[in-house]
Amino acid sequence: MLGDKPMIQRVAEACKATGYDTYVLTDNKTIAQAAQASGVGIYIDSHDYENGTERCAGAIASRKFDEYDNFINVQGDMPDVTKEMIDKCIFSLQHYNVSTVFTNMPEAKQDDPSSVKMIRAGDNALWFGRGMTGYGEWHLGVYGYSKNALQCYQDMPIPKEERIEQLEQLRWLKNGWQIGCLSVQFNGTEINTPEDAEEWHKKNLI
Numbered sequence: 001m002l003g004d005k006p007m008i009q010r011v012a013e014a015c016k017a018t019g020y021d022t023y024v025l026t027d028n029k030t031i032a033q034a035a036q037a038s039g040v041g042i043y044i045d046s047h048d049y050e051n052g053t054e055r056c057a058g059a060i061a062s063r064k065f066d067e068y069d070n071f072i073n074v075q076g077d078m079p080d081v082t083k084e085m086i087d088k089c090i091f092s093l094q095h096y097n098v099s100t101v102f103t104n105m106p107e108a109k110q111d112d113p114s115s116v117k118m119i120r121a122g123d124n125a126l127w128f129g130r131g132m133t134g135y136g137e138w139h140l141g142v143y144g145y146s147k148n149a150l151q152c153y154q155d156m157p158i159p160k161e162e163r164i165e166q167l168e169q170l171r172w173l174k175n176g177w178q179i180g181c182l183s184v185q186f187n188g189t190e191i192n193t194p195e196d197a198e199e200w201h202k203k204n205l206i
Contacts, residue, residue: 002079003205005037007191010079012038018083020072025055050158051168052076053143057153071150075141079200080188088182089144092123096180098172099144100125102137103186110134114192116141116167118181125179128167140186143169149177 002010008024012035015022024035025043032042043064049055056073059065070093074081085101092099102118109115110133117136119127128139145153149172159174161167172179189200 002191002197002200006031006034007079008035008076009038011074011076011081012040014079014081015074015086016040018086020086021068023059025052025059027055053145053150053153053168053171056145057150060147060150069147071145071147073143073145077191078141078188079191080186081142082184082186082188084184085140085142085186088184089142092180092182093144093146095123096178097146097149098169098177099180099182100139100169101142101184102139102181103184105136105138109138110136114196115190120181123180123182125169125173125181127173128169129165130167131165137181137183138186140184141190 008031012022012024016038023041023043024032025045026032027044027046029044032044036042043059045055045058047058049058052073052075056071060071070090072086072089088101089099105117113130116139117129117132118125118139119136153171156171156175159170161174162170169179189196189203191197191200
């Protein structure tokens, strides 16, 4: 719970407020019920996926999503997601099949393994990791995919690095795909730990 609402409801409401069609993908009826309060679409799939990108890939196999050519995956721990993040991912898909966003890494997060660091060359992401310290951009949990890229994802070999880092985007890089990345302003909180939830409450409710 974040304040008086489940986190998934806050994420869904933030996404819906952008004006884009919004769906919550889940295997859990409790999560689905919590998300329904935001008025977004719900897609329940009981298949056991490795990560959120696989779940998105599984969903678009359904005719339900045939009308869309591009997809934005906002992870369920991003209650402070902004329209800028989603718009930047969409813009980057003009040049890349996979996209994401980043912001400046606060010094306090450089040594935090729950914060994902990204190395880039211009607008091209080169690598992601949790253990890097002292350098890197702060990677935020929002991704864009072309339909073709997402359809290919589940057939790619899962690299050792993805399992070690628990970062789904490494599958793209290790299989030769490029990831576009653009900078955004972000003063919010990613909820990766109980301490992050406490930080969110201090910022928003105190």
